[in-house]
Amino acid sequence: MCQCTNDAEPKTKEGLELEKVFAQYVGKKGALIPVLQKAQAIYGYLPVEVLKEISRNLQIPVSKIYGVCTFYAQFHLKPRGRNIIRVCLGTACHVRGGAKIAEAISKAVGIKDGETTEDLRYTFESVACLGCCGLAPVMMVNDETHGRLTPDMVAGLLDQYK
Ligand code: FES
Known part of the structure; x- marks a missing residue:
């Protein structure tokens, strides 16, 4: 087994893209949010290694970055499904049976609100x-x-999304 001590790993395609983002934002005021948005667009979510990389480059503690990520709903710290299902539980949808639609979704894909299937096919969220609202109930x-x-329409519709 190789015992060499060179721990520099070859950069992935995503890593190289992230470097370009740093090149654009390092040293600029208010860089954190746009860097997080771009990093999430590259990786699909914000893995902890990426948060550490952002911390190193922007000189912001990981704890502060983590706080920002958990404050804003737009940031995701866990992998997301290829298909994002959003069911509406707003007033118009609620009075027209939105909760039953949510139940049907949950049954069809086998996960609860806020979860992602293990095969990363679906993420299910309520909004x-x-x-x-004129189309209530909506997903x-x-x-x-x-x-x-x-x-009874839900399972068939969802099955179309691979
Ligand atoms: S309340 Fe469901 S779309 Fe507005």
Whole structure:
């Protein structure tokens, strides 16, 4: 087994992209949020190693970065599914059976609100309004809206997203 002490790992494609982000933002005021957004766009979420890398480059303690990530709902510290299911539990959807739609989603994909399937096929989240209350009850999968749903429509719709 190789006993050499050179621990510099070859950069991944993502690592190289992240370096470009640092080149653009290091030393600039207010860099943290845009760097986190770009890092998340590169990796799909914010792994702890990436938070440490950001900490080193921006000279901001990991604890502070972690605090920012947990404060803003846009940041994700765990891997996300290829398909993001958002069910609306806002007032209009609630009175038209949004909770039953949420139940049907949970049953169809086998996870609860806020979870991701092990095969990373789906992430399931509930939201307060999707901005199309006239179509209540509504769910979105990625950027596609499915309105006027009934619970028995849900499994078939979700199956189309691989
Ligand atoms: S309340 Fe559901 S889309 Fe607005």
